[in-house]
Amino acid sequence: MKKFAIIITVLVASLSIFAGIFGYGQGGEVNVYTSRHYDTDQQLYDEFTKLTGIKVNVIKAGEDELIERMKNEGEDTNADLFITADVGRLHRAKMLGLLQPIVSETLTKNIPDNLRDRDNYWYALTVRARVLAYAPERVDISKIKTYGDLINPEWKGKILIRSSSNIYNQSLVASFIALYGEDWALNWAKGIVANIAREPQGNDRAQVIAVAAGEGDIAVINTYYMGKMLNSSDEQQVNAAKKVKLYFPEKTHINVSGAGISKYAKNKENAIKLLEFLTSKEAQRLYAEANYEYPANPEVEPSEFLKSFGDFKPQEIDLTLLGEYNSKAVEIMDKAGWK
Numbered sequence: 375m376k377k378f379a380i381i382i383t384v385l386v387a388s389l390s391i392f393a394g395i396f397g398y399g400q401g402g403e404v405n406v407y408t409s410r411h412y413d414t415d416q417q418l419y420d421e422f423t424k425l426t427g428i429k430v431n432v433i434k435a436g437e438d439e440l441i442e443r444m445k446n447e448g449e450d451t452n453a454d455l456f457i458t459a460d461v462g463r464l465h466r467a468k469m470l471g472l473l474q475p476i477v478s479e480t481l482t483k484n485i486p487d488n489l490r491d492r493d494n495y496w497y498a499l500t501v502r503a504r505v506l507a508y509a510p511e512r513v514d515i516s517k518i519k520t521y522g523d524l525i526n527p528e529w530k531g532k533i534l535i536r537s538s539s540n541i542y543n544q545s546l547v548a549s550f551i552a553l554y555g556e557d558w559a560l561n562w563a564k565g566i567v568a569n570i571a572r573e574p575q576g577n578d579r580a581q582v583i584a585v586a587a588g589e590g591d592i593a594v595i596n597t598y599y600m601g602k603m604l605n606s607s608d609e610q611q612v613n614a615a616k617k618v619k620l621y622f623p624e625k626t627h628i629n630v631s632g633a634g635i636s637k638y639a640k641n642k643e644n645a646i647k648l649l650e651f652l653t654s655k656e657a658q659r660l661y662a663e664a665n666y667e668y669p670a671n672p673e674v675e676p677s678e679f680l681k682s683f684g685d686f687k688p689q690e691i692d693l694t695l696l697g698e699y700n701s702k703a704v705e706i707m708d709k710a711g712w713k
């Protein structure tokens with residue numbers, strides 16, 4: 375009888391240690407403002423609730439809309455965790471005073487240095503690369519090794535890329551400022567303007583469709599759009615995607631989607647727990663796969679589908695710089711006449 379009592383005590387003790395780690399039984403809630411809109415995300419929130427008892431309330435809207443909303447709501451905001459895409463936007467949220475720095479052993483372990491804000495205001499959740507989608511029958515890809523090669527006069531009238539108002543291109547140019555300096559970046563932007571097949575228009579998918587239609591030969595796009603197009607219910611998108619091949623230039627430009635804790639979070643501890651959960655090995659693969667992205671946690675392998683696109687070596691830069699050089703990048707693109 376005594377032995378039985380000891381076993382029960384040990385069991386209860388270990389359960390409460392487990393509960394302590396995961397906060398199970400504390401309940402409460404956490405409010406997420408997110409620009410992601412995938413069923414998989416909801417599955418992960420449900421899983422988190424099962425583990426912790428914390429209810430996840432989700433508000434979905436466009437990236438810039440959410441920033442605007444948090445700005446307007448100020449101290450009264452309901453946002454606890456803010457999730458969005460592109461370092462440019464995460465940095466904007468940081469600079470607008472919408473986020474607060476978070477130091478957590480788990481986050482530091484799960485997310486490498488270069489994939490989180492230098493001052494810990496945001497952490498990457500997924501990684502995407504900005505690469506080339508080209509027409510294999512018209513482009514001898516062995517002539518291209520780097521992004522710099524795109525401004526070779528040989529490609530005059532062949533390059534398809536969206537407008538300079540797009541944050542992905544701003545971050546791309548910001549990465550060149552960080553790696554090669556302002557003069558290099560300006561020269562590159564001018565060279566792109568000289569080589570474009572048409573005035574910038576449409577999103578990344580539109581550039582792929584234009585390559586497939588023969589309007590140009592080489593498009594600059596984010597990797598996940600290839601996944602989205604190949605798996606689209608729209609036949610035009612599938613056919614266009616099948617006509618192009620992806621090429622990862624040397625020192626491939628990467629960006630992230632990521633998350634930060636709202637400066638005025640009312641459920642801060644719960645928000646940290648959710649962020650830790652989303653960066654965990656258990657959650658990362660599912661989380662990344664929902665949008666055909668690479669996991670941010672290096673212990674998690676990308677999906678087989680993504681691996682089939684090819685391997686690459688990313689630019690070695692602290693991604694915080696993409697945010698810090700954003701306005702410089704916009705200025706440079708303007709100067710180059712990039713519409």
Ligand SMILES: [Fe+2]
Pocket residue numbers: 596
């Ligand atoms: Fe996108």
